[in-house]
Amino acid sequence: MNAATARPSVLFVCVHNAGRSQMAAAFLTHIAGNRVEVRSAGSAPADTVNPSVVEAMKEAGIDISAETPKVLTTEAVHASDVVITMGCGDTCPVFPGKRYLDWRLDDPAGQGVDAVRPIRDEIEQRVRGLLAELGIRTAS
Numbered sequence: 460m461n462a463a464t465a466r467p468s469v470l471f472v473c474v475h476n477a478g479r480s481q482m483a484a485a486f487l488t489h490i491a492g493n494r495v496e497v498r499s500a501g502s503a504p505a506d507t508v509n510p511s512v513v514e515a516m517k518e519a520g521i522d523i524s525a526e527t528p529k530v531l532t533t534e535a536v537h538a539s540d541v542v543i544t545m546g547c548g549d550t551c552p553v554f555p556g557k558r559y560l561d562w563r564l565d566d567p568a569g570q571g572v573d574a575v576r577p578i579r580d581e582i583e584q585r586v587r588g589l590l591a592e593l594g595i596r597t598a599s
Contacts, residue, residue, distance in 0.1 A: 467593050468496035470539035472551050476501025476528035478509045478567040479545040482579055485516055485523045486586040490597050495590070498535050502551065504528035512567055515575040519583070541589070560589075 469487060471480035476499055484499035491497075505528045516523050533552045536542055541558045544551050546566060553559065562585055567575045590597055 466494055466496055467541065467595075468498070468539045469541045469543065469589070470535055471497075471499040471543050471545065472502065472531055473545040473566075474502050475505040475509075475568065476531075477505035477507065478512045478575075479562075479564050479578065479582065481508050481523055481526055481528075482512060482516060482582045483543065483545070483562075483586055485521045485526070486519075486583050487589070489521050490586060491590055491595055494595050495593070496539075498539060500529045500531040500535055502531050504530050509567055509570075509575075511570055511572045511575045512579075514572045515579045518572075518576070519579060541593075543589075 471483040473480040480499040480501065484497050487495055487497045508523060508526050508528065513524050531551065536552050536557065537554055539557065541560065542551065543560045543562055545562050545564055564581060565574075565578050567578050587597060
C-alpha cells in the first residue's frame with residue numbers, strides 16, 4: 460500500500476480506456492469512496508469514452524460522461540499496488556512486487572448498451588470481490 464496515504468491503489472488498464480477500465484474505475488470509486496486510490500488508463504487510448512458504456516453506467520446510477528481516456532504510463536503502474544489488465548496484452552509494464560490480475564472480459568467497443576450491460580454487471584461483481592480481497596468493507 461502507498462505509505463503516504465495508507466490506502467491501497469488500483470490501476471485498471473485496457474487498450475482504449477474507453478470501456479472496461481472506465482467502468483471498473485467508476486465502480487471502485489463509487490463503492491469504496493476515498494478508501495482506495497483509483498486510476499485507469501489505456502495502452503492506446505481512444506478520444507472519448509464509449510457512449511454505450513456511459514449510458515450503461517448511467518443506468519447503474521454512476522455518471523462517467525465527463526471522463527476522458529488516459530494514456531498508460533510506467534509512473535501509473537509504479538504508483539499502484541494492484542494492476543488489473545483487461546485485454547491490454549503485453550503492453551502493460553511489469554514491475555517486481557506489484558500484484559497483477561488479468562480480468563478477461565468481452566470488449567464493449569462497437570457494442571450497443573444491451574451488450575454492455577452484462578459486461579458492466581460482471582465488472583461490478585469483480586470490483587466487489589476485489590474490495591473483499593483488499594479487506595475493505597462495503598455497504599452491500
